[in-house]
Amino acid sequence: MFLNLVLGIVDRLRAPITAFGIDFDRFRELLRVKLLLEFRTSVLGQGGMGDVAFVLTLVGFWLMGILTGVAALVLGPSVWMGATTGLLMGMLFLLLIVHYGNILVDTTDIEQVAPHPVADRTLFASRLAHMMVYVGALAVVFMSGNLMLAVFRGPALAVLALGPLCAFLAVVLTVGVVAGAFAFLLRVLGPARFQRATLWMQVVVMAAMMGGGQLVRFFSRDAGPVLDENLHWLKWVFPPLHFVGLYDFVLGERTVENGAALGLALGLPLVAVIGTLKLASRFFVAGLDGSIHLGGTPRGGWRPTLFARLGVPLCRSHAQRAGFGLALALSRRDPFYLRAALPSLIAFPVMAIGMGLNLPDPPGLAPALALLVVGLPTVLQSALFCTDGEASWLLEASPVGERDAVLQGAVKGLIVGTIAPALLGAGLFLVLLRGSGEILPVILALELVAIAMLVSLLRWHHGMPFSRSPKQQAVDWSNMGHIFMLLLAGLFVAGVHVALAWNPWVLWISVVLSPVPMYALFRRVDRIRLHAGRRR
Template sequence: MKDFMVLKILDQFRGIFGKFGVDYDVMRKILQVKLIMDGRRVPTIMSNSSKKKDETKNKDENKFIKSLWVYGLLGIIMLPFVLMGENYIFQMGVVFGILMFMITSSLISDFSSVLLDIRDKNIIFSKPVHSKTLSMAKTIHIFIYMFFITISVTGIPLLAALIKHGIAFFLLFLLELILMDLLIVVITALLYLFVLKFFDGEKLKDIINYVQIGLSITIAVGYQLLIRLFNFVDFTIAFTPKWWQYFIVPIWYGAPFEVLLHGNHNVHYITFSILAVLVPIVSIMMYIKLMPSFERNLQKLANNSMKGKTGKRTILGGVAKLICSGREEKTFFRFAFDMMKNEREFKLKVYPSLGFALIFPFIFIFNGLRDDGFESIASSRLYLNIYFCALLIPSVVMMLKYSGKYKGAWIYRVAPLKDMVPIFKGALKAFIVRLLLPVYVIESVLFLSIFGVRIIPDLFVVFLVMLLFIVICFWMFGRSLPFSEAYETAQQSEGLMIIPLMFMLGALAGVHYACSLVGYGVYVYMAIVLLLNVVAWKKGLSIGWDKLNK
């Protein structure tokens, strides 16, 4: 089997794993197989290309590694903070705040399904493999990819740090990146372990999804708190340590630069620095001790027992009758609704975006409250921040075509359908009812309490714009059948398509703002968007079988 450089590096720490009761040779073999299998997941776009022969020749080449340049582009936003001045507690605190936001988001959306995977047990636990060894292999597997992402994001800033601040700064930056990744992976795993300990079956799966939403909100709010730790006076950045700042983790990683490179021996800075090293080490030791318990409790995820919920099914049937036309569309509405409700991997990938959609509309309002009073905010047009709710639309529409049960997609071909409109309409309407509408209703109620009933017409316009935006996203993401492709075929290029969609959403919000400046302009815009929705939902989803992505 192919060997990997990362495994050769890991060999240098064989003794450390052995001290914690991990069978290193077995763990290494599991990791080797996992990395080879990762390399054989070929994106759909490649499987249909004329280079299929070359892909077969290089079947062990990891497509994830080849796509890391995308993360490198994202890292450019940290470059100014690395290059500016020498106020390290501020510069590196912000850099690590951005990094923790990005890396934690990636972990809970893309790697939670790996951390909570129970399929390994069916094969590996039939062999003499200790649960601690399997858990460590799973954690190291995730950590390898998280570190690749981190290095890709920080590649340009690291190079800039080496040139601007020297080798000592560079090495300290690199060491703290390792400690940060370790902390993020282990704390997330320990949080899932806590949930697994106290809940069971379907309730457990729901709680894990709520934890993901909570994590998303926490890191978004934490990032905002980080910026507010610093006072900007006459272009001078001042930082006054307080006791509660010990809970703002990015500050931990900014402090060692001040202590080691500036010789600042302030007791708060020294304590922050100790926490930056000690907490990750203690966390990994705790996790290693609790690994067997984690694997035992993971088995609860296999419990699919559910009590009948006749009342809820009746309500769902009533909703289907209200918003769906035709028996076929109602059938696919209920089918898609159940898939989004019950498929754990879909929820693990999608639910974090719900947390961001819930909190982002309020971030700029909070910023305004810092500078202006509540009355000034209530009379402003900051209610248009509710457009940030639509941030979840591209990611969910993109994920609608993926499923762990994708092999059942043959049912679409044998169903007695004249066209595919009922399939697409049913799935998209299920997304609206299941995910979008609850978030939007919560946001609308909160915004009404802040801005008053005067914004009711605007709220209707925003909802109509989001309905139109759903069809636009559907066209941008390839018009594939719902739940018909494996998650492993997800393409990195699809994530890049979200960027122009965000600009398009911003343009629609900008038109709304311009119309709000003109008398009755909002009502004219409402009529135009309503007409566009009628056309888009009637014509935009009418696609022949031959036009599908294959």
């Protein structure tokens, strides 16, 4: 039914879609098949529209819609319009960067599509529409909660007419801007660098959103008042203020500024979409075929990389070393894992660094670095999947009776290759920015975070890393309890850090002694086992 609804809307948009130079029939078929495949696997607990995470996201959007609806009741209609479109755009932008933007660069079906006569722009448009289905559903749910309250503040007709219109324009603009950035990178850098460039764009944007404000605050502590005085330019570049202008203009405030805002509110979404589709007229199919990886591949063939060498002392069996090598290599090169894990993995430390720089000490560092603890589930969850998950037949065909050893090696590989560098990088930045006098508190914070992560990791319900295809991804309820516990663990780490960093002697002793439990916990990674429900 939902599919028919989507296709019904698409059919009604045939004329404008064709006007953009898109082959409508192929576009519709590409979209239909993609959605059909997702619906077929969308029983509760699997990917797609039935995805539990998506349902939770919908609930979150509905609640935020209500929250902004309250703004209408308390602060008035203009503020309501600004808050509604601003929050909607911000939330969608973050989701697009972290998650739904990956639809644009999804390579899982490119081998099937590429041999057929599908133009770049048509394929891009079908991916864009696919993305819009999710984003549109979220926006509808957001506005349903929002309008329910805003309509009481009135004028009802204006709220009911302009609310959905502005929300629609906000959604189109947000999607257009994100997709436009992808298309721009494709056009400027070419197909060979497209996948890598878009990954780094996601990383940088997410890091900027999560921690950029804190870093700007740290580096511009003396420039605050100057920035505040110049904020009036925001109304020309901050789209939610355009929608406020549109609302005020329609309701009678016919000033030049409001007229200009109305023009921008109506014009920018159109410009964004047209510009995006124009940019995406070439290279898209080739761009999806491009490679993506971090760091170099070992040049000497058999000669292991620096990280790979660590597998010898850290692993206790051949099977562990197999898992270690696999996890280490794929965590740096597998496109699906990188897109799923890297933006969060870098954004959390950036946010931690930002907080660590601005908070007074104590508690200063502790709550900031506690944020890093929360980054662990991202790594473990994302590492379950792999672009070539079907290659896990190699494991099935091998004489490894207890696959736990491969799991143990893979977890060690993820610790060495992903988690430890992220922690050390965050610590290094903090020391560099706060000064060498902070080196001991930073080291202690890192040690405590590592201990909290290892404790959680030992209790985690593990699946075999890199053994599932992305299309088979499932929401992992079995670890939800651990994820919540990690949030508490983060706070606990913060408290312990405050207590131990208070006195210089205690700090010294803690720094020296903390590696003991760290080492003991790391040794216990040799005892982790595949969760009973995930022994595949």
